[in-house]
Amino acid sequence: MSNSKKSHGGFNRNAAFSLALIALIVLAVVLFAGSNLGWNATAKTQVSEAESPQASREIVASVDDAGGIVIEKSDITEDALFVSYDADGMAMGVLAVRASDGSIRTAWNTCQVCNGSPAAYFVQEGDVLVCRNCGNQFTMDQVGMTSAGCDPVPISGSARIETDAQILIPIETIEANKGLFTNWKQA
Numbered sequence: 001m002s003n004s005k006k007s008h009g010g011f012n013r014n015a016a017f018s019l020a021l022i023a024l025i026v027l028a029v030v031l032f033a034g035s036n037l038g039w040n041a042t043a044k045t046q047v048s049e050a051e052s053p054q055a056s057r058e059i060v061a062s063v064d065d066a067g068g069i070v071i072e073k074s075d076i077t078e079d080a081l082f083v084s085y086d087a088d089g090m091a092m093g094v095l096a097v098r099a100s101d102g103s104i105r106t107a108w109n110t111c112q113v114c115n116g117s118p119a120a121y122f123v124q125e126g127d128v129l130v131c132r133n134c135g136n137q138f139t140m141d142q143v144g145m146t147s148a149g150c151d152p153v154p155i156s157g158s159a160r161i162e163t164d165a166q167i168l169i170p171i172e173t174i175e176a177n178k179g180l181f182t183n184w185k186q187a
Contacts, residue, residue, distance in 0.1 A: 061085040061094070069169040071096050076104050076167075078140060080124045083109075087174055092181045095122060095129070095152060096167065097140045105144035106160055106167060107152030110180050111136070114150060118186045122152060153180060 061083045062070040069085055076096045083094040093109030114120035114133040122129040128137040129152065136150045144154040161168040 058082045058084065064168060067171040068174065069094060071106075071167040071169075073104060073165055073167065080122070080129060080140065080143075085174070087178055087181075090178055090181055091184055092174065092178065093121060093184070094155065094169065095143065097143050099141045099143070101141070104162070104167060105140070106155040106169070107144045108155060108177055108180055110153055110184060111150050112153050115153070115180045116183055118183050120183075121185060153177070 057077075057079055059075065059081065062072075063085075064070050069083065071081070071083055071094070075081055076098050078098050078100075081096045083096065085092045085094065094106060095109045096104060096106045099105050109121050111117075111120040111122070111131045111133060114131060117133045119131075119133040121132055122138075123132060124130075125137075128139055129143065130137050131150065134150055138151050143152055144156050146154070155169060155173065159169070159173045161170065
């Protein structure tokens with residue numbers, strides 16, 4: 001009887017060791033294969049180059065004599081230009097892009113619905129803008145064209161002045177929209 005207990009106990013230890021070894025091998029294979037396939041082990045989602053945010057085109061706003069934002073048209077392309085602005089200590093942002101029809105579109109870089117959230121701002125992923133709070137996506141042609149819903153807050157009409165070389169956002173427009181940025185990027 002004592003021999004069967006030893007044999008049985010030895011089997012359990014060997015089985016446990018074998019199972020632990022197999023689990024480690026499987027884990028190593030999954031981690032190695034996942035890293036080669038572009039898997040992010042933390043988020044457990046696949047990240048492709050097309051989905052990852054592209055290098056941002058970010059600039060600090062030039063300011064005119066009255067304190068308004070000045071954006072050079074020559075800086076605006078089909079890739080979003082993100083313009084940061086300090087309004088008396090409050091961070092604000094504008095995005096500017098050249099639409100497929102050649103027109104220049106501008107909007108506040110915050111989502112109309114999500115703007116109370118610190119993550120209510122847009123990044124460019126491929127050829128779309130994505131709200132970091134809700135995930136809604138917008139084409140460059142939609143920027144500044146819609147004014148209701150979960151999309152960038154338009155800056156158009158009399159809210160901006162367009163010259164041959166520049167887009168100007170007057171201080172009055174800035175002051176009237178400060179409330180959109182109360183919690184912006186403060187996390």
